[in-house]
Amino acid sequence: MREYNHKKIEENWVEKWLRDNVYEAVDFSEKPKKYILEEFPYPSSNSLHAGHVMRYTVPDVYARYLRMKGYNVLFPMGWDAFGLPAENYAIKTGIHPAKITQDTIVNFKESFLRMGYGIDWEREIDTSDPNYYKWTQWLFLKFFENGLAEYKETPIWWCEELKTVLAEEEVLTDKDGNKISERGLKPVEKKMLKQWVLKIPEYAEKLLQGLDTVDFPESIKAAQRNWIGKSEGANISFEVDGESIEVFTTRPDTIFGVTFMVFAPEHPFIKKVWDKIENQSDVNDYIEASKNKSDIERQAEKDKTGVEIKGIKAKVPFAEREVPIFIADYVLMDYGTGFIMAVPAHDERDYQFAKKYGIEIIEVIKPENAESQDEVLFTGDGVMINSGEYSGVSSEEFKKIVVENLEKQGKGNSAVNYKIRDWVFSRQRYWGEPIPLIHTEEGFKAVCNTQNIKEVNENLPLELPDVPDFSPSDDGASPLERNSEWVNITYEGKPAKRETNTMPNWAGSCWYYIRYVDPKNDNEFADIEKMKYWLPVDRYFGGAEHTTLHLLYSRFWHKFFHDLNLVPTPEPYNWRINGGILLAPDGSKMSKSKDNGIDPMELVDKYGADALRTTICFMGPYDETYPYNPNIIKTVNKLIKNVYSLQEKVSDENSDEPTLKAYHSMVKNISEMIENLKMNTAVSEIMIFINHLKKVEVIGKDIWEGFLKVFSPFAPFVAEELWQEFNGFSEWKKENSMHLQPWPGFDEKFIQEETITIPVQINGKVRTEIVINCGDTEEIVKEKALSDEKVLKLTEGKEIKKFIYVKDKIVNLVL
């Protein structure tokens, strides 16, 4: 056995593949295109970690397969380079975040190269590069010009430790119900602040409908639908103190059951009618108390609390009745209108509240088929009762009647509400794209008109100034605020100030898949013809953590751009899969603090990138989470050693029949499996085939050639080495690369057997096996089965009621 030296082999090919950009994607090629995308990494720490190689290996195998199948494959990579870790590290060390980021990118790229990922490096992008963020800023100005970016005072999540505001999507709930930041898991609180927001709710309907047109897993679609949170109902105006105030309800059919109304404590109307309130101090106490309660406390309360506002009443339209009004913090200011019609008989929360405060409960719907209704509370659909002339009508029908009537009176209309909130888009941090706006006396001005390319090129990129101190301020101002030279400018002859907040680090990743299509364009964010050729992304691989962050945000940007005719497709990604997580060998999560992780570059040193890649593929399905088993890579390394030695058995002689059969069925199976991303079973096919080859004396040339091809996506280095040697290429030429060769075919005739063994069942239980010729008629099989010794014994004296034969598969006798 000759010596397999993975280091020597892998170093050699890394350099040659890069120099000649073997994995080049060609714009406007005649070949059919495939755009295979994986979420680009945030460059932090020294090199790729286990999670990265877990994410990137399977897409690379798939992209390599498609390339060999004759597709023009775009498989790009770049750096999501703005963000907090580099900035925090910079604050600690005093080294500029740009410097830290660039150093890290160098290390990351080296890791990518060592892993043998087949990337077109001519398309590498970096979101912190001014040539890139020039266009991120330009795209932001499109939102601004179209009224979708607004400076607005709203309740916003503030993280004291990160010293910045966060978007709704960046806030998680921990096990104890505390709200924490998505990055860093730090506590957050709600504050009223003026911030830049992007009006994603205006795209709620489009984002929802688009989900029906894309091939995403149900879990992602469900999570996004849930996040968007559409509910259909009606807006109904109630008369309160001579004024008309709207509520939103999904159940206008319960209007006869309204026995009270509730305002959220923050509702501005309270101030407006303050003079009429008889119990001002009670109301004021309640408002103050709920102000001081955190969201967590509000939720932790088992009981609903509230106070009646005495002195004012509400008039229920349609039912024409007066009801009392309360304030209670179970009504939220930022959903619906902050004012609700309460129907205790048909809403759980209203029911609890009414019980506690002894408010009247009127049942207006009873279940369709219930003989007697024990519980007062009923939240389903049914038949109207206690509703005057409408009693007996179905609640679904009554819903329509109510809305139609209110519409005629001008007191209501059917309406839709969404849970999704404005996307808070400014951050009080240094390391991000400056927002290219100017505060003037007449309001905000864009630094340029996006339509005018001359103006654009003069004013963009608005470069992030080099400041001596990039640490965040305690007062919530951006670090850029301290840089007065940069901040204070003249706009149209008058003093003005630059916007000092930066964009969140989602900004660059919202459109990076577009820039890969045309990464070096200085005059456009991307050429429309190139976008027409490459978009949309055919396969998008990434992490589950981005389901309602990046994946929703970038769909929003794309849909907006599509409405402006900037991009040719309505959706950015046609297909999506979320990858699983690699756990530590003991089944716990890998973490730096626990030091239980595995370092992929160490494994590459020890066993080779080929072994690591193949191991990752073999361990399990892409979208599953499972522990790392350190023994597998040893076995896979052995497998590769075997492959390396087996080339010595290759000869001019033809392979024998069993080898031909094993080969053709392997090619058939692996092709199907890679197509379906079942890399784990594809590797097991390779193992089965190699176990077979180890037993044979000679290997035919054609078979070996085909084997190297199917092996190459998994172990590209050793495959290239053996391919060059096998063909006797003395000098490296790009076009001779293993990885640019066509994928092998297979021939069914070798796979089909002449005789096969099939099981014979009696009453559904396997009792014996018989050997038949492929394609034998049912009569012949029946005769064979019935004359089998064991069958004779077991059927003796019994009548065979039914004979079932599934061609070439199974026989079942029913007694």
Added chain:
RNA sequence: GCCGUGGUGGCGGAAUGGUAUACGCGGUGGUCUCAAAAACCACUGGGAUCUGAUCCCGUGUGGGUUCGACUCCCACCCACGGCACCA
């Protein structure tokens, strides 16, 4: 509570109506060796009569459809993920 995904050997997993556990890890026994490691070979779901063999049980639980169910249908249990006073 609601939505989603999933439950198969000691472990990772294979099989989407036709011989359950492919492939691999681990384990047991053996070869080699003074010995160990490595390498290689054999066995490896549980149980019973017995050691050619034969039979029973077995894919979260309980039902159902079918000649035949891990696979399809109904109900339930559990785990994981998301959302959660959303009117």
